[in-house]
Amino acid sequence: MTNSLVIQTDFGLSDGAVSAMYGVAISVDPNLRIFDLTHDIPQYNIWEGSYRLYQTISYWPEGTVFISVVDPGVGSDRRSVVIKTTENQYIVTPDNGTLTHIKDEIGIVAVRIIDESVNRLPKSGESYTFHGRDVYSYTGARLASGVITFEEVGPEVPVDSIIELAKFEPKIDETSVTGTIDILDIRFGNLWTNIDRTLFLQLDIEYGDNFEVTIQNDTRQVYKNIMTYGRSFADSHLGEPLIYVNSLDKLGIAINQGSFAKAYHIETGANWKISLRKVPKVIYN
Known part of the structure; x- marks a missing residue:
């Protein structure tokens, strides 16, 4: 791991949501280096979240951990996952189509479902609307800092089970x-x-x-x-x-x-x- 955490959301910066995610990550490891990919993804626009990851990820070192939260289905039965790319980087995200361009253009070698009984912010178990803070920031920080390994994220599932958005081939x-x-x-x-x-x-x-x-x-x-x-x-x-x-x-x-x-x-x-x-x-x- 590079001890680097790169965060993308559709939250904007007009309130404390992104700052709360930073706080959780720093509480896991004060030495983490946190960077913004963007927080200006249009609200609920999973397609754009998918593309901005693809646009950016290849220019970061191996071992970098990305968090992407564009999550209109928060609180539903959609899965929370961490994936490992063919370029040995990691993305922590809801499995709702956000990984479409990564899977198609870069490649995914492994997928693990986040085990929230272990990888969830303590005392947040009754909160169902801010998984970006309680699940993704906490898990991403633990992975980036080496507190957990990729294998300790949770159970592995097939790469082909990842949700993909419709794409038109040229x-x-x-x-x-x-x-x-x-x-x-x-x-x-x-x-x-x-x-x-x-x-x-x-x-x-x-x-x-x-x-x-x-x-x-x-x-x-x-x-x-x-x-x-x-x-x-x-x-x-x-x-x-x-x-x-x-x-x-x-x-x-x-x-x-x-x-x-x-x-x-x-x-x-x-x-x-x-x-x-x-x-x-x-x-x-």
Whole structure:
């Protein structure tokens, strides 16, 4: 273990919920190093919680323990688990779909259900609405500090038993590729798709090629226009749309110094489809 604990929630920072989780963790081991992944996951948005874990986890050292609490089913019969990834990191979380992208994109080698008879904050047994504090922070801190081993979390269950959210796999034909808008680069309003750069390159493309980009929400077309594939925002003029490769090696859609998401009211998830069709370059005489 690295003695590092990385926490993600949909709690925000306007009250004491996150601070209470810190307090529990520090009470387990004052030497723990605690970091925030984000506490701005939209309320109850399990999909975004899943993606933010995937976006972040590979850049942390082996042995790092993550806690993710986006838990609309708190107090129900949904399981509380700790998983070990193929990269030897750990995630403490409700089993409600939060591990979808980790399982699909990174890999899970083992899953254990948290035994709350051992791994639960003392004297919290009658509380059913703050498992982030009472179960996940307590268990995560004990694991990160070495008080317990992964095997002491609780009984092991099959990896295939993990709950997964529905995902749409990208498709390609001779002239086009189709995927989904998985997430937003929130501050800048860029669209991050699930289309890998390597899949896109199978269209035999070059920087500067033009594409007809179509975005649909279920069966309703939201956007359709021609844009250029560039290395970076410097390859487009101010206010122009651009196709680029993002920091996860997947296709992104942006407006140079503008918010594409706000301009066209784009959201994310498996029902937000995007297609890119290669079109001839327009040459003006």
